Amino acid sequence: MIHPDRITSTTCPYCGVGCNLELHVKDDFIYSVTSPFDAVVNQGNLCVKGRFGYDFIYSPQRVTTPMLRKSLQKPGMRTAAFDLNEWRQVSWDVALDYTADRLVEIYQRDGSDALAVYCCAKATNEDNYLLQKMFRALFRSNNVDHCTRLCHAGSVVALLKSLGSSAMSNTASEVIHSDCFIVTGSNTTENHPIIALQMKAAVRKHGARLIVIDPRRIELCDYATLWLPLKPGTNVAVFAAMAHVIIKEGLVNRDFVAARTFGYEEFARSIEKFTPEYAEMVSGVDRNLIVEAARMYARAERGAIYWGMGISQLSQGTASALGLIHLALLTGHIGRKGTGLNPLRGQNNVQGASDAGAMPFHYPGYMEVDNEANARAWEAAWNVEPGGLSRKRGLTTTEILSHAHPGGVRALYIMGENPMMTEPNLNLTRQHMQELEFLVAQDIFINESGAFADVFLPATSWAEKEGTFTNTDRRVQRVRPAIAPRGESRPDWQIICDLARRIERRLGRPNSAGWDYTSPEQVFREMANTATMLKGVTYARIEKVGLQYPVPDENHPGTPFLFSENFPSGRGRFFTVEYIPVAEPPDDEYPLILTTGRLLEHWHGGSMTRNSLLDELYPEAQLELHEVDAAHFGIQDGSPVRVYSRRGSVVVRARISPKANPGVVFLPMHFAEAAANLLTIDVLDKEAKIPEFKACAVGVQIAQEEELHNPAVRTERGRY
Numbered sequence: 001m002i003h004p005d006r007i008t009s010t011t012c013p014y015c016g017v018g019c020n021l022e023l024h025v026k027d028d029f030i031y032s033v034t035s036p037f038d039a040v041v042n043q044g045n046l047c048v049k050g051r052f053g054y055d056f057i058y059s060p061q062r063v064t065t066p067m068l069r070k071s072l073q074k075p076g077m078r079t080a081a082f083d084l085n086e087w088r089q090v091s092w093d094v095a096l097d098y099t100a101d102r103l104v105e106i107y108q109r110d111g112s113d114a115l116a117v118y119c120c121a122k123a124t125n126e127d128n129y130l131l132q133k134m135f136r137a138l139f140r141s142n143n144v145d146h147c148t149r150l151c152h153a154g155s156v157v158a159l160l161k162s163l164g165s166s167a168m169s170n171t172a173s174e175v176i177h178s179d180c181f182i183v184t185g186s187n188t189t190e191n192h193p194i195i196a197l198q199m200k201a202a203v204r205k206h207g208a209r210l211i212v213i214d215p216r217r218i219e220l221c222d223y224a225t226l227w228l229p230l231k232p233g234t235n236v237a238v239f240a241a242m243a244h245v246i247i248k249e250g251l252v253n254r255d256f257v258a259a260r261t262f263g264y265e266e267f268a269r270s271i272e273k274f275t276p277e278y279a280e281m282v283s284g285v286d287r288n289l290i291v292e293a294a295r296m297y298a299r300a301e302r303g304a305i306y307w308g309m310g311i312s313q314l315s316q317g318t319a320s321a322l323g324l325i326h327l328a329l330l331t332g333h334i335g336r337k338g339t340g341l342n343p344l345r346g347q348n349n350v351q352g353a354s355d356a357g358a359m360p361f362h363y364p365g366y367m368e369v370d371n372e373a374n375a376r377a378w379e380a381a382w383n384v385e386p387g388g389l390s391r392k393r394g395l396t397t398t399e400i401l402s403h404a405h406p407g408g409v410r411a412l413y414i415m416g417e418n419p420m421m422t423e424p425n426l427n428l429t430r431q432h433m434q435e436l437e438f439l440v441a442q443d444i445f446i447n448e449s450g451a452f453a454d455v456f457l458p459a460t461s462w463a464e465k466e467g468t469f470t471n472t473d474r475r476v477q478r479v480r481p482a483i484a485p486r487g488e489s490r491p492d493w494q495i496i497c498d499l500a501r502r503i504e505r506r507l508g509r510p511n512s513a514g515w516d517y518t519s520p521e522q523v524f525r526e527m528a529n530t531a532t533m534l535k536g537v538t539y540a541r542i543e544k545v546g547l548q549y550p551v552p553d554e555n556h557p558g559t560p561f562l563f564s565e566n567f568p569s570g571r572g573r574f575f576t577v578e579y580i581p582v583a584e585p586p587d588d589e590y591p592l593i594l595t596t597g598r599l600l601e602h603w604h605g606g607s608m609t610r611n612s613l614l615d616e617l618y619p620e621a622q623l624e625l626h627e628v629d630a631a632h633f634g635i636q637d638g639s640p641v642r643v644y645s646r647r648g649s650v651v652v653r654a655r656i657s658p659k660a661n662p663g664v665v666f667l668p669m670h671f672a673e674a675a676a677n678l679l680t681i682d683v684l685d686k687e688a689k690i691p692e693f694k695a696c697a698v699g700v701q702i703a704q705e706e707e708l709h710n711p712a713v714r715t716e717r718g719r720y
């Protein structure tokens, strides 16, 4: 039995559930992770990533010294360097001075629009607040975004448009108080495993009825009363048909609609044509299932909706999310315990990074950048001269790289993201990366994107730093250092402050905005003083248990569910509905629909989980397909196949899967040697600018075993 030197209480670095972890440390080494049975979010439960997936911090692949590329990179000719021989170890002073010199040079030559930054939903609120502040206050640029754009952007836009607030309305664990809940476009058991446990308990122990609306037969279908297996990209038609049934059958909550909404009449007219028959034709879902689902949800006492990427990652992402909002507004299933509109946020701190202003249209606290009063408030907070901050909405993640050309974005700063794995159409993304004049990567690994950088700044992992994460149900929780920083790595917030001071000096505005923070707590205070929803959150108050914002003052107990009286927009708004099919339907040449997503054991581009023991649990990419399709293409279970789209191709092993539906194949996004995003399409939702990751047309053909282990591809990761 090992006796720990200490046990550090912190928050899981993987998903938005935000489980409480206890890191057991001996000799500065984390040897075990547990969770206390009374943890508010997870009651002692952890999934495989939280319990076993932390060893990436000790990976030999981790880079813990600042590095500069040996050869000067030229725009249009930038190359990827996975081999550490192509890099030179330097001191922090050299790396930061060089970074400051180049950023300032480009700013002074080409102005604010030439700079852009990707913030990081893995890093803390404090890290993100500081990085967006650096770009806004020093470089006067709102080209600030992060992976939320690739994630819930459609949901955020829809919720802001209709209700004026984009966060999850209720607490996830309230699902046990629902008598009926819809899970759609969320593979909850793999991606929010602890919330899935609560959903299963709601069904098995509390008798709730579950309606799953998803093209794949995900595990939750085993718990569902109804499963609506729709074709990818047909959400709008199915949700509108459910609304149609609710209206036609007199199941509308008239009082709620009259008191709390507007736009109903026009909306009702626009969904006349969305009969269950029409929706069946479009989506392939039996009309009777649509009718039953509508009745079941509308007649519930407390109905709730949980959703994920199958809603937002479509060119109709905003419209899909609006379809769900309409259902809640029609039935009044919002503003009470066990109800609500619940977009399950993905990354451990994507909610927090968004709250902290890592977005191109908003300062911290969702204060719009093109609003004069907001700009003035932040100018005062940051000691920037009146009129100094840019009032222009910045570029989104999905626009920043496509603006990488002379006259556009010249310098990009990436803190903890991996666009060369996670953005659509990687062959095009690579060209954009190559066009950059200057690229900085601040990460714990040199990932597929960092390999293109000029400078690598080694950050500490979550286990080596202090701060806060905000989970999917708006709970601000503590992150604490368990071990000393590995090598020369430094916490993100310290790197940013050190760099900001150097930039200030070069710009001739020393200490204008104040960069001499001594602790993350001080940073949090500065943010919470102006971003009012966090005003009452202090480190002392969240020492043991996190607080759910809004927390308007220091005596406020936090807010488990929103909208009990009204919406921030006043009344909830209905919009007229139009169904537009996916951008790239299947045809003779590309006869299958590809949908991409996640596996329980892995995380996005794989930097963390593929450098962990977890990789041994699931070492290889597999294409899931239905037995009918396998038979049609002469594919055996386990045989190598080439999957190709109009944009690229990959070779993977085929897996005949009970989850698959005929005509739809699924490829996980985690494997560099078979990167799903080589295939995906870069078409965007017009309003939210989120890509259509969930549907494009592909073909498959039998490949050779040797092609699976193509050394040219495998070495590109630098891990093999």
Ligand SMILES: Nc1nc2c(c(=O)[nH]1)N[C@H]1C(S)=C(S)[C@@H](COP(=O)(O)OP(=O)(O)OC[C@H]3O[C@@H](n4cnc5c(=O)[nH]c(N)nc54)[C@H](O)[C@@H]3O)O[C@H]1N2
Residues within 6 Å of the ligand: 015, 016, 151, 152, 184, 185, 186, 187, 188, 190, 191, 192, 213, 214, 215, 216, 218, 230, 231, 232, 233, 234, 235, 307, 308, 309, 310, 311, 345, 346, 347, 595, 596, 597, 598, 599, 600, 601, 602, 603, 604, 694
């Ligand atoms: N293990 C693990 N967990 C994760 C992550 C990870 O990388 N690995 N990432 C985190 C992040 S950032 C996020 S955003 C979440 C995402 O969590 P989820 O949203 O659960 O993730 P996905 O696997 O992308 O896909 C969701 C579901 O959408 C379905 N779907 C596809 N197309 C459609 C459609 O047109 N309509 C409908 N209704 N459904 C459709 C898919 O079949 C799938 O079941 O997970 C978080 N948790």
Ligand SMILES: Nc1nc2c(c(=O)[nH]1)N[C@H]1C(S)=C(S)[C@@H](COP(=O)(O)OP(=O)(O)OC[C@H]3O[C@@H](n4cnc5c(=O)[nH]c(N)nc54)[C@H](O)[C@@H]3O)O[C@H]1N2
Residues within 6 Å of the ligand: 120, 121, 122, 123, 124, 147, 148, 150, 151, 152, 309, 313, 346, 347, 415, 416, 417, 418, 419, 421, 422, 423, 424, 442, 443, 444, 445, 447, 459, 460, 461, 462, 492, 596, 597, 598, 603, 604, 605, 606, 607, 608, 669, 676, 677, 680, 693
């Ligand atoms: N085809 C397809 N593509 C998708 C999706 C999909 O469903 N299908 N989903 C999209 C979604 S929802 C998301 S959220 C994005 C995710 O996209 P990204 O955010 O680009 O992906 P990650 O692999 O999570 O990258 C996180 C990086 O942060 C680093 N990191 C971890 N901790 C720290 C830290 O404390 N500090 C610093 N500086 N770095 C750190 C990790 O090493 C890793 O390199 O992918 C999107 N792409």
Ligand code: SF4
Residues within 6 Å of the ligand: 012, 013, 014, 015, 016, 017, 018, 019, 042, 045, 046, 047, 048, 049, 050, 051, 192, 193, 194, 195
């Ligand atoms: S459910 Fe999410 S937060 Fe909880 S242990 Fe798993 S990855 Fe971590």
Ligand SMILES: [Mo]
Residues within 6 Å of the ligand: 147, 150, 151, 152, 346, 347
């Ligand atoms: Mo995400």
